[in-house]
Amino acid sequence: xxxxxxxxxxxxxxxxxxxxxxxxxxxxxxxxxxxxxxxxxxxxxxxxxxxxxxxxxxxxxxxxxxxxxxxxxxxxxxxxxxxxxxxxxxxxxxxxxxxxxxxxxxxxxxxxxxxxxxxxxxxxxxxxxxxxxxxxxxxxxxxxxxxxxxxxxxxxxxxxxxxxxxxxxxxxxxxxxxxxxxxxxxxxxxxxxxxxxxxxxxxxxxxxxxxxxxxxxxxxxxxxxxxxxxxxxxxxxxxxxxxxxxxxxxxxxxxxxxxxxxxxxxxxxxxxxxxxxxxxxxxxxxxxxxxxxxxxxxxxxxxxxxxxxxxxxxxxxxxxxxxxxxxxxxxxxxxxxxxxxxxxxxxxxxxxxxxxxxxxxxxxxxxxxxxxxxxxxxxxxxxxxxxxxxxxxxxxxxxxxxxxxxxxxxxxxxxxxxxxxxxx
Ligand code: CMC
Numbered sequence: 175x176x177x178x179x180x181x182x183x184x185x186x187x188x189x190x191x192x193x194x195x196x197x198x199x200x201x202x203x204x205x206x207x208x209x210x211x212x213x214x215x216x217x218x219x220x221x222x223x224x225x226x227x228x229x230x231x232x233x234x235x236x237x238x239x240x241x242x243x244x245x246x247x248x249x250x251x252x253x254x255x256x257x258x259x260x261x262x263x264x265x266x267x268x269x270x271x272x273x274x275x276x277x278x279x280x281x282x283x284x285x286x287x288x289x290x291x292x293x294x295x296x297x298x299x300x301x302x303x304x305x306x307x308x309x310x311x312x313x314x315x316x317x318x319x320x321x322x323x324x325x326x327x328x329x330x331x332x333x334x335x336x337x338x339x340x341x342x343x344x345x346x347x348x349x350x351x352x353x354x355x356x357x358x359x360x361x362x363x364x365x366x367x368x369x370x371x372x373x374x375x376x377x378x379x380x381x382x383x384x385x386x387x388x389x390x391x392x393x394x395x396x397x398x399x400x401x402x403x404x405x406x407x408x409x410x411x412x413x414x415x416x417x418x419x420x421x422x423x424x425x426x427x428x429x430x431x432x433x434x435x436x437x438x439x440x441x442x443x444x445x446x447x448x449x450x451x452x453x454x455x456x457x458x459x460x461x462x463x464x465x466x467x468x469x470x471x472x473x474x475x476x477x478x479x480x481x482x483x484x485x486x487x488x489x490x491x492x493x494x495x496x497x498x499x500x501x502x503x504x505x506x507x508x509x510x511x512x513x514x515x516x517x518x519x520x521x522x523x524x525x526x527x528x529x530x531x532x533x534x535x536x537x538x539x540x541x542x543x544x545x546x547x548x549x550x551x552x553x554x555x556x557x558x559x560x561x562x563x564x565x566x567x568x569x570x571x572x573x574x575x576x577x578x579x580x581x582x583x584x585x586x587x588x589x590x591x592x593x594x595x596x597x598x
Contacts, residue, residue, distance in 0.1 A: 176197040176198060176199055176205075176230055178195055178196075178197055179196045179197060179198045179204060181196040181204070182194060182195055182196060183196060183206045185211065187211075187214050187216065188214070190214070192210055192211060192213075192214055193210075194206050194207055194208055194210060194211070195207045199230075201235050201237070201244075202235060202237065205227045217585045217586075217587070219587055223414075227409075228409055228414060228417070228582075229409065229417065229574070229579075231408070231409070231570065231573060232246070232269065232573070233245065233246065233266060233406060233408075233566075233569055233570060233573060234246075234266075234406045234407065234408040234566075235247075235408070236407070236408050236483050236484075238481070238482075238483035238484045238485050238486070239485055239486055240486060241484060241486045241487040241488065241489045241492075242489065243407070243489045243490065245262065245265060245266055245405070245406055246265050246266065246269055246270070248265070248271070249489070250402075250403065250489050250490055250493065251489060251492065251493050253265070253402055254399050254402045254403055254490075254493045254497075255399075255493070257271065257402070258369070258370075258398055258402075259370055259371065259398045259401040259402045259405070259562070260277070260280060260281055260284060260370050261277060262402045262405050262565075263280075263284075263342055263405065263565040264276065264277065264280050266405060266406050266565050266566060266569040267338060267565065267568075267569050267572065281370075283339050283343075284339060284342055284343045284370065285343070285366040286343075286366075287339055287340050287343035287344060288343045288344065288346070288347055288364035288366060288373065289344075289347065289363065289364055290318075290321075290344050290347055290348065291321050293321075294314060294317065294318070294321070294348070295351065295361055297313065297314050297317055298310065298314070298351060298352075298355045298361075300313075301313070301355065303355070303356060303358065304356065305355075305356065306553055307349070307352035307353055307356060307553050307554055307557045308352075308434065308438045308444075308553075308556050308557055308560070310352040310355065310356075311348065311349065311352055311434050311557055311560055312431055312434050312435050312438075313431075314348050314351075314352070315341075315345070315348060315427060315430055315431045315434055316427060316428055316430075316431030317427075318340075318341075318344070318427040319425045319427040319428050322337070322340070322427075325337065326425050326426075328420075328423060328425070328426070328575055331576075334426070334572055334575060334576075335572075337426045337427075337568070338426075338565075338568045338569075338572060341426070341427070341430060341564050341568050342564060342565050342568070345560070345561045345564045346364070346370065346373060346374040346377065346561055347363075347364050347377060349374070349554075349557045349558070349560070349561045350362065350374060350377030350378045351377070352554075352557060353378055353551065353554050353557075354377075354378075356553070359381055360381065360382055361377075362376065362377045362380050362381070362382070363377075364377060368389065369394065369398070370398070370401070371394045371395075371397040371398035371401060372389040372394045374397065374561070375389045375390075375393060375394055375397055375548075376389055378550070378554075379549065392500075392501065392504040392505065393501070393505075393548045393549075396497055396500070396501045396544055396548060397548065399493070399497050400494075400497070400541055400544065400545070400558065400562065401558075401561070401562040402562075403490045403493060403494055403537060403541075403562075404490075404537070404541075404558075404559050404562035404563055405562055405563065405565050405566050406563070406565065406566030406569060406570075407563075407566065408483075409570075410442065411436050411437075411439075411441075411442050412433040412434070412436040412437040412442060412443065412563065412567065413433065413563075413566060413567055413570050414436075415432050415433050415435070415436035416429045416430060416432060416433040416567040416568075416570060416571055417570055417571065417574055417582065418432075418582040419432040419433075420571045420574055420575065421574065421579055421580065421581045421582040422581055422582075426568065426571055429567070429571055430564060430567050430568065430571075433560075433563070433564075433567045434560045437556065437559060437560050437563065438556060440477065443538075443556045443559040443560065443563070444556050445477050445478055445536070445538040446478070446538040446541050446542045446545070446555040446556060446558075446559060447542070447552050447553065447555045447556050448477040448478075449477045449478040449515075449538055449539055449542045450511075450542045450543075450546060450552045450555070451477075451552070452474075452476075452477045452478075453511045453514050453515060453542075454511075456514060456518075458510070458514065459513060459514055459517050462514065462517045462518055462521060463521070465518075466518075466521050466522075466525065469527075470527050476518070476522060476528075476533065477538070477539075478535055478536060478538045478539030478540075478542070479522060479528070479533045479534065479535055479536065479539065480531070480532075480533045480534075480536065481534070481536045484534065484536065485532040486532070486534070487534045487535075488534060488535065488536040488537055490536075490537035491534070491535050491536055491537050491539060491540060494537055494539075494540040494541055494544070495535075495540045497540075497544060498512075498540045498543050498544045498547075501544050501547050501548070502543075502544075502547055505547055507547050509543065509546070509547065511543065511546070512543055515539065515540075515543060519535055519539070522534075522535070538559075541555070541559075542555055545558065
């Protein structure tokens with residue numbers, strides 16, 4: 175629980191004073207509790223939640239000015255380089271990194287749930303072959319609600335916990351199949367002798383015809399790191415969507431499906447796909463200057479740049495860039511799009527337009543280049559973000575359900591017609 179600081183903010187309204195309590199967390203700005211404003215007949219107004227803390231949370235802390243991202247207190251660069259993704263999942267879910275025994279037990283649990291009910295595979299046939307894999311994900315993840323009637327009691331801590339494991343375990347299977355379906359290849363079943371990232375790459379790229387298919391360890395390591403870097407990000411749009419859906423008592427599969435929908439937009443997780451489309455459109459380094467002029471005329475956005483919270487640098491982007499360099503070097507890839515991306519980055523970091531607006535490359539700027547090098551098709555980029563973020567979403571959903579909460583129900587500043595009568 176947050177600490178009351180004893181400090182109060184005083185709001186003067188219609189000649190009266192309303193005292194608003196101020197609370198402190200362990201890090202970050204204090205918050206002003208505005209609930210008592212309601213009694214005065216006013217609402218607070220903050221479209222886009224620019225200055226609104228929507229909940230208390232112990233999971234992730236971001237200091238956007240200093241470029242700090244901590245999960246349960248641990249800096250993201252340490253987690254990305256010193257833990258594997260499932261350890262970070264354990265941390266997000268449980269609050270502590272696992273010891274060896276806990277790690278083995280958690281890995282085993284996740285591996286035991288990687289298969290989906292065989293009937294789930296039939297949902298895919300209902301989609302057009304050219305369906306965007308995110309459209310498939312929204313559908314099939316929500317459809318999981320239909321398979322666990324006996325373990326959907328959100329008041330039951332055991333049901334909640336098994337659901338979290340199921341989601342983390344099954345999402346790579348569903349994601350890989352959303353790709354296989356669109357290319358017309360048979361679905362590959364998960365292999366529990368492989369690590370989490372290896373298993374995903376195996377289900378993506380192996381075929382029944384290629385019995386000797388081996389996952390490249392360099393790519394598996396990069397994939398694992400990409401998963402870790404996307405695992406959670408505090409109360410972003412998709413996580414807030416999951417919490418809001420969860421606040422109605424909706425089942426967790428439906429809530430995660432809502433999160434996937436919110437993530438899909440190009441201002442959020444869809445940006446990684448949009449970055450590659452943008453690089454394709456620009457075409458070559460010679461066209462960069464002209465493109466930047468268009469950005470400054472606000473005709474287009476520089477995708478993969480800017481962030482609501484980070485106004486200095488995105489600490490995930492730092493690790494991602496390093497991983498990008500490692501992967502391209504290990505694979506001996508000299509991608510002309512990387513040169514293009516570097517030129518965009520160079521101009522953006524030196525041009526006053528971008529400096530004044532604190533526009534820095536975000537995590538999605540580099541992830542697309544790595545994913546492309548790994549051989550992941552562009553339409554799967556946001557699916558991979560969703561796969562990795564599932565643990566963050568479910569951790570927030572669990573946190574919300576393990577303490578008293580209220581249904582999320584914002585109000586509005588109504589600017590429509592006043593009451594009138596139908597005249598016929
Ligand atoms: N390209 C060009 N100008 C931009 C960009 C951009 N990518 N982002 C913001 N601006 C400008 C914007 O036009 C505005 O200028 P002015 O003050 O002259 O009106 C100023 O910067 C402030 O922008 P804003 O829209 O008020 O900022 P916001 O905090 O509401 O939006 C954002 C944050 C991430 C939605 C936005 O920066 C954006 O659309 N970026 C591109 C999409 C992207 O890369 N998203 C991925 C975010 S990281 C992954 C994730 O967590 O989802």
